[in-house]
Amino acid sequence: MREGPFVEGLRCRECGRTYPAEALHVCEWCFGPLEVVYDYEAIASTVSRERIAAGPKTIWRYADLLPASAHGAVDLGAGLTPLLRADRLGAELGLSELWLKNDTVNPTGSFKDRVVSVALTRARELGFKVAACASTGNLANSVAAHAARAGMRSVVCIPANLETAKIVTTAVFGGLVVALTGNYDDVNRLCAELASEHPTWAFVNVNVRSYYAEGSKTLAFEVAEQLGWRAPDHVVVPIASGCQLTKVAKGFRELYKVGLLDGEPHVRISGAQAAGCSPVADAFESGADIIRPVKPTGIAKSLAIGNPADGGYALDEVRRSGGAVAAVTDSEIVDGIRLLARTEGVFAETAGGVTIAVLAKLVRAGVVKPKERVVAFITGNGLKTLDAVAADCGPTVTVSPDLDSFQAAVNVTDWQ
Amino acid sequence: MSVKVRIPTQLRSLSGGAGEVEVEGGTVGEALKALDVAHPGFTERLFDENGNVRRFVNVFLGEEDIRFLEGLGTPVPAGALISVVPAVAGGS
Numbered sequence: 001m002r003e004g005p006f007v008e009g010l011r012c013r014e015c016g017r018t019y020p021a022e023a024l025h026v027c028e029w030c031f032g033p034l035e036v037v038y039d040y041e042a043i044a045s046t047v048s049r050e051r052i053a054a055g056p057k058t059i060w061r062y063a064d065l066l067p068a069s070a071h072g073a074v075d076l077g078a079g080l081t082p083l084l085r086a087d088r089l090g091a092e093l094g095l096s097e098l099w100l101k102n103d104t105v106n107p108t109g110s111f112k113d114r115v116v117s118v119a120l121t122r123a124r125e126l127g128f129k130v131a132a133c134a135s136t137g138n139l140a141n142s143v144a145a146h147a148a149r150a151g152m153r154s155v156v157c158i159p160a161n162l163e164t165a166k167i168v169t170t171a172v173f174g175g176l177v178v179a180l181t182g183n184y185d186d187v188n189r190l191c192a193e194l195a196s197e198h199p200t201w202a203f204v205n206v207n208v209r210s211y212y213a214e215g216s217k218t219l220a221f222e223v224a225e226q227l228g229w230r231a232p233d234h235v236v237v238p239i240a241s242g243c244q245l246t247k248v249a250k251g252f253r254e255l256y257k258v259g260l261l262d263g264e265p266h267v268r269i270s271g272a273q274a275a276g277c278s279p280v281a282d283a284f285e286s287g288a289d290i291i292r293p294v295k296p297t298g299i300a301k302s303l304a305i306g307n308p309a310d311g312g313y314a315l316d317e318v319r320r321s322g323g324a325v326a327a328v329t330d331s332e333i334v335d336g337i338r339l340l341a342r343t344e345g346v347f348a349e350t351a352g353g354v355t356i357a358v359l360a361k362l363v364r365a366g367v368v369k370p371k372e373r374v375v376a377f378i379t380g381n382g383l384k385t386l387d388a389v390a391a392d393c394g395p396t397v398t399v400s401p402d403l404d405s406f407q408a409a410v411n412v413t414d415w416q
Numbered sequence: 417m418s419v420k421v422r423i424p425t426q427l428r429s430l431s432g433g434a435g436e437v438e439v440e441g442g443t444v445g446e447a448l449k450a451l452d453v454a455h456p457g458f459t460e461r462l463f464d465e466n467g468n469v470r471r472f473v474n475v476f477l478g479e480e481d482i483r484f485l486e487g488l489g490t491p492v493p494a495g496a497l498i499s500v501v502p503a504v505a506g507g508s
């Protein structure tokens with residue numbers, strides 16, 4: 001049995017030029033993004049449902065389909081999060097088989113732990129000692145934590161207006177946290193420049209992005225495995241850069257390619273954005289092929305990328321699969337967070353509110369069908385964005401601690 | 417019509433190191449064609465087989481992406497500045 005990754009190299013998604021599997025992310029010929037190329041035949045002859053089941057209870061059980069080796073992985077235990085059957089929420093929305101992929105319970109509370117674990121594992125293999133990123137918040141948490149775990153230094157660049165919780169939960173890990181007076185797109189542009197100034201830093205979403213991106217495939221792998229090696233009919237995925245959605249689609253295709261699914265999956269893929277930053281939803285709506293950058297506003301800061309690098313690819317995946325991209329307002333996002341919490345006991349950050357509110361909207365629009373097996377990706381934890389719901393979620397009443405006051409104030413005598 | 421084209425670092429080997437090249441052209445497309453005549457090699461780097469600007473190459477007239485103007489047919493006033501800017505790959 002062959003050990004280690006089945007990586008052949010990197011290939012430009014646009015022009016097909018090939019490159020070695022190093023810290024490269026852009027094609028020097030046409031500036032297209034580089035993608036990891038695998039030897040799928042070798043994977044198919046190695047991988048099996050049993051081999052996966054016997055693996056670790058983390059994303060590393062799928063190491064055969066990842067671009068880094070499970071041995072010596074930078075690992076806090078990301079992945080294999082619960083897939084929860086959501087009958088109460090399904091009933092409210094009019095869906096007969098709804099599932100929630102609960103990525104709020106990852107080590108630092110978001111799906112970013114998947115991508116960062118892969119990125120830093122590969123970065124360490126390539127000899128990097130410093131981890132860096134541009135972040136809308138969740139990535140910052142995860143890079144700082146995984147770098148600490150790996151004994152690497154970290155440099156995390158964030159927009160200065162980020163939620164306090166996301167700053168505290170990054171800074172606690174002791175790396176450099178640089179707050180920049182601009183929006184995420186400004187931060188990202190600076191990091192692209194920094195990446196050429198500091199070639200010895202592994203910017204997870206710049207020079208090692210090709211590896212980082214692959215981590216999101218594990219969402220598709222886990223969903224299929226947890227459904228008994230069946231693909232769902234429809235998934236709803238939040239979109240910031242569009243990377244996650246694109247890789248979820250790729251993940252389902254790969255499972256079939258290496259023989260882990262019996263039939264070719266036909267997963268409809270829908271995308272979720274906030275109205276305060278909806279460049280992909282706008283392009284979908286207007287039928288455009290190109291995405292017009294926007295200046296983000298609103299409460300869904302983790303999704304506030306106005307110029308999404310993989311927006312065009314995400315749009316292609318959605319259109320090709322027969323899904324849709326929709327956007328929802330801040331008040332719909334808050335309602336989505338509360339609906340999810342009230343019906344299923346899962347507390348999501350604003351990105352999860354976006355996903356649930358968009359799911360509700362797409363059911364109403366007839367895009368998501370009542371009888372489909374639907375999976376909603378809940379990608380971040382609600383404790384990170386308390387401000388979003390703080391105004392609506394306080395004590396029901398405040399009374400003095402005696403029986404009479406309680407009985408007078410709390411009139412729920414029919415609760416048995 | 418004389419216009420300036422700003423060349424990104426990654427493509428300056430084609431322009432003999434120059435960061436800005438002055439060319440003649442009435443539209444963005446004409447100006448970029450003239451750029452390839454003056455410094456052969458630009459066309460294959462900037463355009464795909466169908467003659468469209470490559471997906472990860474952005475062309476700006478002043479501050480505006482030409483995709484949101486009239487594309488390569490966008491008229492250029494004399495003295496205008498056309499910038500070729502590779503997309504910032506990355507993010508999230």
Ligand SMILES: Cc1ncc(COP(=O)(O)O)c(C=O)c1O
Nearest residue numbers: 240241242243244302379380508
């Ligand atoms: C919680 C959460 N969900 C979803 C996303 C979107 O991911 P992508 O940028 O890959 O589209 C992000 C991005 O930061 C996020 O933080």
Ligand SMILES: [Zn+2]
Nearest residue numbers: 012015027030
């Ligand atoms: Zn290329």
